[in-house]
Amino acid sequence: MLLIKCPYCGERAEVEFANGGEAHIARPADPMTLSDEEWAQYLYMRDNPKGLIAERWRHAHGCGRFFNALRDTRTDRFVMTYEMGQPRPDVTPEQAAEAAR
Amino acid sequence: MQKFSAFSLFRQALGAHQGWKPQWRSVKPKAAYDIIIVGGGGHGLGAAYYLAKQHGLRNIAVVERGWLAGGNTARNTTIIRSNYLFDESSSYYEHSLKLWEGLSQELNYNVMFSQRGCLMIAHTVHDVQVFKRHVHANRLNGIDNEWLTPQEVKEFCPPLNISPNIRYPILGGALQRRAGTARHDAVAWGFARAASDMGVDIIENCEVTGITRAPSGEVTGVETTLGPIKARKIGVSAAGHSSVVLGMAGIRLPLQSNPLQALVSEPVKPAFPTIVMSNTIHAYISQSDKGEMVIGAGTDSYVSYTQRGGLHIPAHTLEAITELCPMFRRLRMMRSWGGITDNTPDRSPITAKTSVPGLYVNCGWGTGGFKATPGAANLFAWTIAKDEPHPINAPFTIERFRDGTLIDEAAAAAVAH
Numbered sequence: 001m002l003l004i005k006c007p008y009c010g011e012r013a014e015v016e017f018a019n020g021g022e023a024h025i026a027r028p029a030d031p032m033t034l035s036d037e038e039w040a041q042y043l044y045m046r047d048n049p050k051g052l053i054a055e056r057w058r059h060a061h062g063c064g065r066f067f068n069a070l071r072d073t074r075t076d077r078f079v080m081t082y083e084m085g086q087p088r089p090d091v092t093p094e095q096a097a098e099a100a101r
Numbered sequence: 102m103q104k105f106s107a108f109s110l111f112r113q114a115l116g117a118h119q120g121w122k123p124q125w126r127s128v129k130p131k132a133a134y135d136i137i138i139v140g141g142g143g144h145g146l147g148a149a150y151y152l153a154k155q156h157g158l159r160n161i162a163v164v165e166r167g168w169l170a171g172g173n174t175a176r177n178t179t180i181i182r183s184n185y186l187f188d189e190s191s192s193y194y195e196h197s198l199k200l201w202e203g204l205s206q207e208l209n210y211n212v213m214f215s216q217r218g219c220l221m222i223a224h225t226v227h228d229v230q231v232f233k234r235h236v237h238a239n240r241l242n243g244i245d246n247e248w249l250t251p252q253e254v255k256e257f258c259p260p261l262n263i264s265p266n267i268r269y270p271i272l273g274g275a276l277q278r279r280a281g282t283a284r285h286d287a288v289a290w291g292f293a294r295a296a297s298d299m300g301v302d303i304i305e306n307c308e309v310t311g312i313t314r315a316p317s318g319e320v321t322g323v324e325t326t327l328g329p330i331k332a333r334k335i336g337v338s339a340a341g342h343s344s345v346v347l348g349m350a351g352i353r354l355p356l357q358s359n360p361l362q363a364l365v366s367e368p369v370k371p372a373f374p375t376i377v378m379s380n381t382i383h384a385y386i387s388q389s390d391k392g393e394m395v396i397g398a399g400t401d402s403y404v405s406y407t408q409r410g411g412l413h414i415p416a417h418t419l420e421a422i423t424e425l426c427p428m429f430r431r432l433r434m435m436r437s438w439g440g441i442t443d444n445t446p447d448r449s450p451i452t453a454k455t456s457v458p459g460l461y462v463n464c465g466w467g468t469g470g471f472k473a474t475p476g477a478a479n480l481f482a483w484t485i486a487k488d489e490p491h492p493i494n495a496p497f498t499i500e501r502f503r504d505g506t507l508i509d510e511a512a513a514a515a516v517a518h
Contacts, residue, residue: 001411002403015413019402021357040503044355044446048344050406073358073406 005081006059007067020056022046023068024088050074052096054088057081072099102298105209124290125297130304133331134162136485137323138338139309139346141165142174143285144463144470145338146292146303147478148485153299155479156486161301162332163293164325166308166342170289173340176408176440177471178363178397180376180387182219182280184239184246189496189508190449191242196493197476198279204475210291212283213390219280220249220258222379222425224269232275239277249274258375260426267424269382280376282387282395288474312349312460319458320350336461336485341406341441343464350457354464355502356443360401360410361468364437366429368392373426382421394432396422400442400468410439442467446502448511452481452494461485462499 002014028034028042047053053073058066070079070091077099079091091099103109103122113120136152138145141163152158165171181201183194205212223229232248239246251263254274263271293303304327311324312335322331339346341358373388385397398415415437423430445451445465450473452463463481466473480494490498501507 001413014411022404036503036505040355041353044502045353046344046355046357047353048356048358048404050342050345050358053404055403071403073404076403076405076407076409 002076002078004057004069005078006062006065007081007083008063008065009059012059012062016059016061018058018060020058020066023054023056052079052091052099070099072096075100077101102294105211124294125303128302128304130162130164130307130325130327130330131302133322134302135160135332136334136336137161137330137332138163138336139323140172140338140340140342141169141289141293141303141305142172142338142340143170143289143292143474144340144466144477144481145336146170146289146296147475148336148338148463148481149301149303150292150296150299151479151482152486153296153301156482158486159300161296162304162330163296163301164304164307164309164323164330166306168305169293169303170286173440173442173470174285174289174474176363176438177285178385178387178395179282179285179389179471180219180280180397181214181283181472182277182376183244183472184219184221184235184275184277184280185510186235186238187508187510188242190510191239191244192493193450193476193480193497194473195242195244196480197473200475200479201283202279204288204291208291208295210287210294212287212291214281214283215390216279216281217375217387218257218276218278219376219378220254221275222254222261222377222384223272223274224379224381225272228381229272232273236275244277245279246275246277249276258373258377260373260428261377262425262427269379269424271425282376282389284390285471292478309346309349312346314350314457320460334459334461334485336463336481338463338481340464340466340470341443343443343462347455347460347462350455350460352455352457352460354451354462354499355445356465357404358406358441358443359403360405360407360439361442362398362401362410362415362437362439364396364398364415364434365389365393366396366432367435369394369432372428377425379421379425382424383418384421384425385418386422386426393435394429398437400444401439406441408439408441444468447507447509449497449508450477451497451499452477452484453490453498454484454488455499
């Protein structure tokens with residue numbers, strides 16, 4: 001089970017959280033002009049990276065709030081969690097190496 | 102190829118079984134092939150077999166990152182059934198089930214296909230309605246499926262507790278008698294042996310690191326850890342790593358890779374005659390020929406390539422199983438493991454051409470690809486050989502996500518794969 005650091009409540013067990021999939025997928029600003037291909041990209045296509053992923057979590061059985069996390073999908077180690085609305089943080093080579101370890 | 106028979110067994114016994122030869126050739130990759138299959142699991146090896154057997158092609162290689170059939174082929178719970186709701190899915194899975202029924206004979210390799218039935222248990226009024234709808238839909242498609250009352254459920258599978266006083270009582274079940282299990286390794290070995298005999302090169306410990314393309318866009322080969330290999334066509338059958346491999350050609354897929362866990366108990370005497378599945382409380386159990394109870398747990402919720410997962414996921418399914426079968430409460434669990442499943446949003450697979458000429462993909466099997474092994478291999482081979490899909494896999498494109506023609510088994514059918 002993962003140990004996840006909610007930015008508001010601190011470290012809690014994974015069972016308190018709901019995963020929300022890849023983060024930073026912006027809702028289309030002007031949906032009426034979107035092509036079918038662009039809708040498919042927004043709704044269904046995913047990077048599914050083997051390595052660092054930015055993903056959403058919700059502290060469903062806690063504060064109830066969404067936040068983002070950076071995690072290495074090869075090891076499941078978190079680099080950091082951060083609040084909604086912040087851009088994807090830069091990761092230092094040392095942080096990336098630690099997460100990949 | 103040494104043919105297996107009672108006579109060959111007897112003859113080898115006279116020589117103290119020293120005369121058996123390796124079942125497939127160990128080869129170094131050639132510089133070029135007509136077709137390269139990426140992924141040496143059941144689906145990939147089967148595709149190579151059918152390309153050689155049905156389409157007369159010989160200059161084929163299967164490249165595998167690890168050892169043969171060491172990924173999800175080695176990690177699944179070996180359930181085979183075709184009781185899916187929609188016409189598109191049920192015809193695909195039924196195509197596969199029919200191939201399973203003749204596979205041991207066709208491959209001259211005992212895949213230990215055992216049609217012991219698959220019983221899907223209903224616990225709520227909604228379950229009853231959904232499963233009866235399944236029964237009717239399947240029968241209209243010529244696929245066997247029948248409804249059992251709780252008493253009939255108990256007669257068919259005595260370990261089940263049909264007391265009305267448990268938290269989720271058994272209200273009945275849908276039984277597909279032709280469903281069953283098979284020996285997972287044997288399927289891959291059988292395909293590998295037969296394909297190798299027809300000239301297919303099986304290259305293990307060879308990871309694909311890139312897909313090379315001509316300026317006009319079509320594929321020209323792969324870069325691997327054993328050097329570049331040229332190919333006119335590439336078929337990717339890489340399960341949880343499909344996004345990674347197709348990403349090398351710039352293709353994004355509607356896939357999420359999640360760990361799916363399974364576990365087995367200590368071996369016991371034959372005690373469980375069938376496969377029991379319960380979607381509502383997530384129980385999923387059968388008994389292997391070795392005697393272990395084979396239990397499928399749920400999917401971890403997050404993207405991961407670790408082949409692990411959280412212990413709370415198998416714990417959840419064990420709670421359900423011990424309520425359904427109280428006699429298993431003191432059974433000890435022996436091993437648990439995870440595999441990486443590639444899940445599509447509609448929980449249906451993709452067996453199709455891609456937007457890159459010469460590049461084909463068979464992926465998205467998610468948590469239920471084992472049952473489809475011969476069927477998917479057969480249709481993937483067809484798609485590669487003819488550069489167009491067979492009518493059965495024609496709906497299973499990547500473009501269905503653009504065109505809105507989803508095959509929504511997940512939502513409509515409540516299918517636990």
